[in-house]
Amino acid sequence: MVTVTPPLPTDRLAALGWDDFFSSQILPAQAHLLPARIANVHRARLGAIGVDGPIDLVLPHHTNTGDYAVGDWVLVEPQTDLLVHRLQRRTVLERRVLSARTPQLAGANIDTLFIVTSCNADFNPARLERYLALTNQAGIDPVILLTKADTADNPEDFRQQALQLQRDLPVVLINPRAPEAAALLAPWCGAGRTVAVIGSSGVGKSTLVNTLAGSAIDQPQVTGGIRESDAKGRHTTTARSLHPIASGGWVIDTPGMRTLQVSDVAEGLDTLFAEITELTPLCKFRDCTHEHEPGCAVQAAIAAGRLDPERLARWRKLHQENRDSTPPAKGTRGATPPGRRRKS
Incomplete structure (x- = not known):
């Protein structure tokens, strides 16, 4: 007797983020399996x-x-709920930590990453550049969200500083608790789209997740305050999880990150520091370090006032750290190389 599997409701799958990229990976022998999306990851x-x-x-x-x-697509045995296979990821957000042999996975199949920081002592261009390098390398679109604008004398100063971090970088001043917050982020939160929220503790990440999810969230994320003296907060999110956005799409919350090692993000750094990347071929020496060599186009740009010397200093630090901490070349963990992800 041949068992016929009824066709899946493609509209409901598409609402979860399913598309041809994933369906094309299913082999004929796997046609009876059901697609599902990882919503939470625990130890066991x-x-x-x-x-x-x-x-x-x-x-x-x-x-x-x-x-x-969180965000992975897997194939499941319909009668037993047995996990059979994980599909290739379109994008994967991961970070390397000194104590771990393998990168720590923060989320998969993410379209946009909301990098949240505050208009106070938490605002740190060097740390934001680390987030951006990580995001660029993953092939994910970054958006910087500036919270606590009401505590700053001139929040526009923070916005202008953020805009200078990377070309064409969207920067949004937002109050995560305000009803209009979801409307401000609507351009990135359409049906079937997946966003993730990242940033240090106490900047409003969990509050933002609760606002985006609205009444659709089963268990609201616990929120906490920060110390005004140094703008540091406690980690209120301890696990990654996937939540439906009330107006469509999905949001992944991530634990706060106070340290972020740069590793294996060469292409991400090239995108982040495009003004330096584009000048490098114009240098007299191919292996120019942009420090003291004659005919250095980067140093010439600094002398002419076209390039901020602080940007070069931060580029040099991240470039060196990436070179020192990147492990020997090996296969990626399901990530699509930068530039190959589908844009829609």
Whole structure:
């Protein structure tokens, strides 16, 4: 007897972020399996969302949940909820930590990353550049969100500083608690789109997730304050999770990050420091360090006032750190090389 699998409701799958990139990966022998999206990752279990709602996945023996990211697409046995296969990722956001042998996965199949910082002592161009390098390398579109504008004498100064960090970088002043916050971010939160929220603790990330999710969120993210003396806060989000956005799309919350090592992000740095990247071929020496060599186009730009010397100093620091901490070349963990992700 041949079992016929009924066609999946493509509109409901598309609302979860499913498209031809993922469907094209399904082999004929896998046609009976059901797609589901990883919604939360715990030490010993994985939760997912399918077209019929939440799924507590049954894991094969020896499954390492650390190999899965919130936002991953997986194929599931319909009768048993057994996880069978993970599909290739379009994008993956990951960071390398000194104590770990492999990168830590922060989210997968993300379209836009909201990098949240405050108009106070938390605003740190050097740290924001680290986030941007990571985002660029992943092939994800970055947007900087500036919170706590009401505490600053001139929040526009912070916005102008953020705009200088990368070409064509969207920067939005926002109050995460305000009802209009969701409307301000609507251009990046359409149906089937996935955004993630990242930043240091106490800047309003969890509040923003709650605002975007609205009444659709089952368990609102716990929020916490910050010390006004140094703008530092406690980590109120301890696990990554996927939530539906009330107006459409999905949002991934991430724990606060106070340290972010730069590793394996050469292309991301080239995008971040495009004004330096484009000048480098004009230097007299191919291996120019932009420090003291004659005929250096970068130093000439600084002398002419066209390039901020602080930008060059930060480029040099990140370039050196990336070179020192990048492991030997090996296969990526399912990421699509920069420039190859579908734009819509």
